[in-house]
Amino acid sequence: MHGDGAGYSPRKTAAALTYLHGFGNEHSSEAVPGALPEGRNSPQRAPLGLYAEQVSGTAFTQPRADNRRSWLYRVRPSAAHPALTRTDNGALASAPFTAEPDPNRMRWDPLPEPAQGTDFLAGLWTLGGNGDAATRTGMAVHLYHANAPMERVFGNADGELLIVPERGGLLVRTEFGLLAADPGEVLLVPRGVRMRVEPLDGTARGYVCENYGHPFRLPELGPIGANGLANARDFRAPVAAYEEDDDAAREGGVEVVTKYCGNLWRAVYDHSPLDVVAWHGNHVPYVYDLRRFNVIGSISYDHPDPSVFTVLTAPSDTPGLAGVDFVVFAPRWLVGEDTFRPPYFHRNVMSEYMGLIEGGYDAKTGGGFVPGGGSLHSMMSAHGPDRATYERASTVELAPSKVEDGLAFMFETRWPVVTTGRAVTAGHLQRDYDGVWRGLERHFTGG
Incomplete structure (x- = not known):
């Protein structure tokens, strides 16, 4: 149940959590012994007087390897709610984004501090995106800033949410149970899964990738082999925990907000929708510690392409061309000989939104790229190390060195990121x- 009584501490709650392990596994969990039926999904009468309900994150007929679904055993079925009505979207927007795509490189400082009493949903601020939420293609980039717990419940019919905390941790209560994540960890909440978000430290700030397309999966490893990058065993799923009749329900209902085709809709339930007593399946939320990413890099010469830092990928209808990739630049050793070691100058058919969780980024040592801020380099926009980084990295005496004072990430997508007004x-x-690129001088000696 949502804890807000005397002596309640979100940090203590987070510290006591236990998890199931493994990305894409067929998990099962029950908060009350005997709540899961045996040998079938939907018996004539579900155990303990519960209602059986399937939530499908993919179409029934998608290949087994792609199929995402879970069976939930809940106190009341999700169908038991009144009509939904439109509510204010605030600073949240969704595709299709109608502005003219802008090829200019852009960079932002962190979001300003919000008004007191801003919860996670009210604190979502859309930077831009692509595709169409209604046709389930593309993605959106949001930032969030929260200083109050959510008393309402939020579910997103448009896509899954990859939440990247940058300042302050989050406690997330979902239909499947509780998860917690501090900066350096990420939360993946599947399409349609309802949640309530609470700052662990009074205030929280970070980034969100909303993926409208195929659900995130682990990337193929190809010649890397069977191991490396993000290991499936390091993804943690919640154990079942449920709310039944909390104070809010008794005192006038629970507000439930749904994001549907880009807009927010609300209804007031006479019960908490986080009332799942048991569940099994593979359409589940996860938390992952980015510091467990097993970096694969060059041990001879040249900087590897950033695709080698992919944590999760959402494939599109073109093999190898992702709707969105989630990439992390985690601590790593640099040992390349006769090599310009920071990320190289390049133009890319993909569009890149980059954020910084902590420290600095080794391609932007000249200042301006700070934790909580971000940069956007849309397709074929030339970018790379700033002038200060180039001058240092092209002249420094090379010796093995470790990048360990920064944690940066990237949302990379095949389509241009169209910014909001x-x-x-x-x-x-x-x-x-x-x-930042001004002053890169001519060094040509051939003529």
């Missing part, structure tokens, strides 16, 4: 980002 007029948009 507020993203290009925001006061925290840096107005002279192009200046």
Whole structure:
């Protein structure tokens, strides 16, 4: 149950959590012994007077390897709710994004502090995206800033949410149970799964990738072999925990907000929808510690392509061309000989939104790229190390060195990221980002 009584501490709750392990596994969990039926999914009468309900994250007929679904055994079925009505979207937006795509490179400082009493949902701020939430293609980039727990419940019919905390941890109560994540960890909440989010430290800030397309999966390893990058065993799923009749329900209902085709809709339930007593399946939320990422890199020469840092990928209808990749630049050794070791100058058919969780980023040592901020380099926009980084990295005496004072990530997508109107007029948009490459001088000696 949602704890807000005397002596309640979200940190103590988070510290006491236990998890199931393994990405894509067929998990099962019950909060009350005997709540899971044996040998079937939907018996004539489910155990303990519960209701059996399937939630499908993919179509019934998708291949077994792609299929995501879970069976939930709950106090009341999800169908038992009143009509939904439109409510204010706040600073949240979804595809299709109708602005003209902008090829300029952009960079932002962190979001300004919100008003007191801002919960996770109210604190979502859309930077941009692509595709169409209604046709389940593309993605969106959001930021969040929260300083109050959610008393309402939120579910997203449009896509799954990859939440990347940057400042302050989160306690997330879902239909499947509780998860907690601190900066350096990420939360993956599947399409349609309802949740309530609570800052662990009074205030929280971070990033969100909303994936409208195929659910995230672990990338293929190809010549890397059977192991490396993000290991399936390091993803943690919750154990069953449920709310039944909390104080809010008795005092006038529980507000439930649903995101549907880009807009927010609400209804007031006479019970908490987080009332799942038992469940089994593979359409489940996860938490993952980015520091467990097993970095694969060059041990001879040249900087590897950033695709080698992929944690999760959401494939599109073109093999090898992702709707969105989630990439992390985790601590790693650099040993390449006669090699420019930071990320190289390049233009890319993919579009890249980059954020910083802690420390600095080894391609932007000249300042301006800070934790909580972000940069956008849309397709074929030339980018790379800033002038200060180039001058240092092209002249330094090479010896083995370790990148360990920063944790950066990237949402990379096959389509241009179209920014929202507020993203290009925001006061925290840096107005002279192009200046980081100013002063890169001519060194040509051939003529």
